[in-house]
Amino acid sequence: MQTYTYVSQGKFELTEKPKPVLMHERDAIVKVTLASICSSDLHIKHGSVPRAVPGITVGHEMVGIVEEVGSAVSTVKPGDRVTVNVETFCGECFFCKKGYVNNCTDKNGGWALGCRIDGGQAEYVRVPFADRGLNKIPDSVTDRQALFVGDVLATGFWATRISEITGDDTVLIIGAGPTGICTLLCVMLKNPKRIIICEKDEIRIKFINENYPDVLTVLPSECLNFVQANSEHGGADVVLEVAGADSTFRLAWECARPNAIVTVVALYDKTQALPLPDMYGKNLTFKIGGVDGCDCEETLKLIAQGKINTEPLITHTYPLSKIDEAYDLFENKKDGVIKVAVDCQK
Structure with a gap:
């Protein structure tokens, strides 16, 4: 065969x-x-x-x-x-x-x-x-x-399940690749107050805008300011990192409000640093791993x-x-x- x-x-x-x-x-x-x-x-x-x-x-x-x-x-x-x-x-x-x-x-x-x-x-x-x-x-x-x-759907469903999303939440999803879109579909089942997707690829952004018009989209370079402007408590209540790029791990915790949940399901090619002095006092909960x-x-x-x-x-x-x-x-x-x-x- x-x-x-x-x-x-x-x-x-x-x-x-x-x-x-x-x-x-x-x-x-x-x-x-x-x-x-x-x-x-x-x-x-x-x-x-x-x-x-x-x-x-x-x-x-x-x-x-x-x-x-x-x-x-x-x-x-x-x-x-x-x-x-x-x-x-x-x-x-x-x-x-x-x-x-x-x-x-x-x-x-x-x-x-x-x-x-x-x-x-x-x-x-x-x-x-x-x-x-x-x-x-x-x-x-x-x-x-x-x-x-x-x-990929199993990953999106699991990531959503462990992220404890409520109807009052602003949810940020980093990455609109296949796993990111599957995660979006599962997050939508939770009916949060607001969903933001961060993505740099214009074709993927167009796909999101055409298929899920209620979802907000933003480029990585503008993500932090955009999330802070479109959330009530200085950042997203839940962040799901699905991109796995060199800069997206840091972006994930930077965009989270204090005491938020940051769920990381991306598979990275390189070691990621956890700069504890920089994030001290944000009191974040990280959930990291494979589906x-x-x-x-x-x-x-x-x-x-x-x-x-x-x-x-x-x-x-x-x-x-x-x-x-x-x-x-x-x-x-x-x-x-x-x-x-x-x-x-x-």
Whole structure:
């Protein structure tokens, strides 16, 4: 079968591999119908994910059809359309029972697919702990509508959930990339008083203005003054940092009012400094980390109810045979790209 493989730092290639087989009673084999490219794939490509294993098939954002299940899998069956969670998790360890599935202590726990074991930019993928990591797609929801449930939408939903947003809040989201937009969609469900998005890319700003006209947009160079002018207490009540640029960590806490919550879900290429003398007295609460993707069933229901719609984020679709072109488009932000869908059966 065709797979997109991490060959070495800076090099991905479309290669042939054997179709995966069940290796454990909790495994499932999924025929991948649609996959997507994530910025985390680019982090692997450029060597900023040290745990990524050369030779693995990349891709951790996908939907498909269950083809085969292990003897211990009872939640899905062959023929089911499913989303695939970015994380694999046993459901039985201390962290899983607390809902911290990103920290599952199993050897395949956490972010394994497309990082430490073969992922889903391929015709087929083996999913460990399929009884936990696969969610059936409602009949009324298309593959394209469900494509981001297991990763960027899961991240946005989790970030929103832990940010304790209320109806009186001014919420600042830094970054209007795919994860930032998914975060916006989830923040909108909380109906805060005001939402501001900080973004430097003109195409992304245009996308926000056209699709979500009630959301305020601002450039990074103007963000601090703009937030202070459009909030009641000297800054945002909640800041969600989703950009991961060199300057955005500092911008996040600078734009927060005293005693605010700053939620950081961005993955940085470089070490970030926490200048405690500069921020002393702001009494901020930081929430930092990777997604605990355990709300996929809930987000699928919200999609089915018409309360979340991520399909507009898919601006381009490529067959798997032309995935090199898709990566070039996505990495270099060509042609107004937001997200790319990859048809893995073509």
